[in-house]
Amino acid sequence: MPELDFTGLSAAAEAAFKPHFEQVATRARRRRRRHRILAVTTVALLVTGSGVAVAARPDDSSAPAARFGADRTPDFIPTPGATPTADPGPGRQALTGRPAVGDLTHVYLRWTECRSGCPLRWAGTDDGGRHWRTGPLPLPDDAMVDLRSAGPRTMVACYQSRSAPVPQRWIASADGGATWREVTPRRVDALPAGWRVLGQRPGPSDVPLVAVDPATGDIAQLARRSTLRDAAVVESVPPAAGLWVSGRTGQHVGDGGRIIWTGGAVEVSRDGGRTWSRHEFPDDLTASDDVGGPAVATHDGHTVYAVGRVRGALVVWRSTDGGGTWARAAGTAQVGERTVRAAVRPDGVLVVQAGISAGEDPLMFASSDGGATLRPAPLGPGADPRPVPGGYAQTGWPDSKGAWLSTDGVTWTWLDPPELP
Numbered sequence: 001m002p003e004l005d006f007t008g009l010s011a012a013a014e015a016a017f018k019p020h021f022e023q024v025a026t027r028a029r030r031r032r033r034r035h036r037i038l039a040v041t042t043v044a045l046l047v048t049g050s051g052v053a054v055a056a057r058p059d060d061s062s063a064p065a066a067r068f069g070a071d072r073t074p075d076f077i078p079t080p081g082a083t084p085t086a087d088p089g090p091g092r093q094a095l096t097g098r099p100a101v102g103d104l105t106h107v108y109l110r111w112t113e114c115r116s117g118c119p120l121r122w123a124g125t126d127d128g129g130r131h132w133r134t135g136p137l138p139l140p141d142d143a144m145v146d147l148r149s150a151g152p153r154t155m156v157a158c159y160q161s162r163s164a165p166v167p168q169r170w171i172a173s174a175d176g177g178a179t180w181r182e183v184t185p186r187r188v189d190a191l192p193a194g195w196r197v198l199g200q201r202p203g204p205s206d207v208p209l210v211a212v213d214p215a216t217g218d219i220a221q222l223a224r225r226s227t228l229r230d231a232a233v234v235e236s237v238p239p240a241a242g243l244w245v246s247g248r249t250g251q252h253v254g255d256g257g258r259i260i261w262t263g264g265a266v267e268v269s270r271d272g273g274r275t276w277s278r279h280e281f282p283d284d285l286t287a288s289d290d291v292g293g294p295a296v297a298t299h300d301g302h303t304v305y306a307v308g309r310v311r312g313a314l315v316v317w318r319s320t321d322g323g324g325t326w327a328r329a330a331g332t333a334q335v336g337e338r339t340v341r342a343a344v345r346p347d348g349v350l351v352v353q354a355g356i357s358a359g360e361d362p363l364m365f366a367s368s369d370g371g372a373t374l375r376p377a378p379l380g381p382g383a384d385p386r387p388v389p390g391g392y393a394q395t396g397w398p399d400s401k402g403a404w405l406s407t408d409g410v411t412w413t414w415l416d417p418p419e420l421p
Contacts, residue, residue, distance in 0.1 A: 172217025
């Protein structure tokens, strides 16, 4: 199949994130006046499968067109709606999902040409955005689908048909989308070492953890669920740090029957999920009102931070023995009700982001003294990375369909996929 060469797209991938929030907001307002942005599909990963083989060959029938700018500032404002095509016909609007990053050169995303009834497709690059190819996803046209990457050429997709009352299922490709097969997850007492653990919604307190073989696309599902409530798996920690889950320990019913989660805690497993240890933090330490407890940050699995807010103030807890014991650090800042993200860079600097959308007026902080002080830092990626072969990736989804890529976790470049179809 001939590849599609988009002159200049590699230059866009070299343009670093521009941390000027007023500029971002201004551009986003202009974009909103011109068109509607991304529609988000959330898929719960309660999985079954049948083992039936399916094949689909990529084709060029919907060749993407490049869309980029030399001074590209990634979208930072979530706006419901659809990403428009360059010249959409009646009822034609390309809807995309989050980028699935296999490594720093292999990036995929799923898309469809309209809101309902159009065939589902994927787009992918094997060279960091210089060329893109597309192909069909062998799924029902009305399926809700979450496309994820487990390795450079390995993708899996969890899907469920909107019209058929059947459990959600999985398909996998181990050759960059050329062929697909249905996969039945295998229940295990411990997730295999070296397999990529997928974050899920709902989290591991509702659906057991899932990991994918990066070579074959085979799927393993942990037999037990997390004992925390409203839990979330921490995807930003490196595999050598073990499995980390952040969640809550209690709940009460608020006005109108609304569930209010209480207590912040983390669980860690060093043996693939066979055994777990838990640590509960004082107060209601949380990083989000949505899901999970504190934000967990570590680079080596030994020095670990749990960062969240308590009554509007940032609180940092630090462990130097892999989560065995914890001490509260002195660093703090007023962040109100902002959503918190945190990560430890390879150089040991703790990066904290408070606010993940323009409506939250985001703030960035950095600490090079173990959380003793938190100094203001420019807005940019780095507080919510995912380790991938060769470096790190952080997507802008659902705010945008692109991704930030980094070889060192410090310097980032932006990859803006082509406009579809």
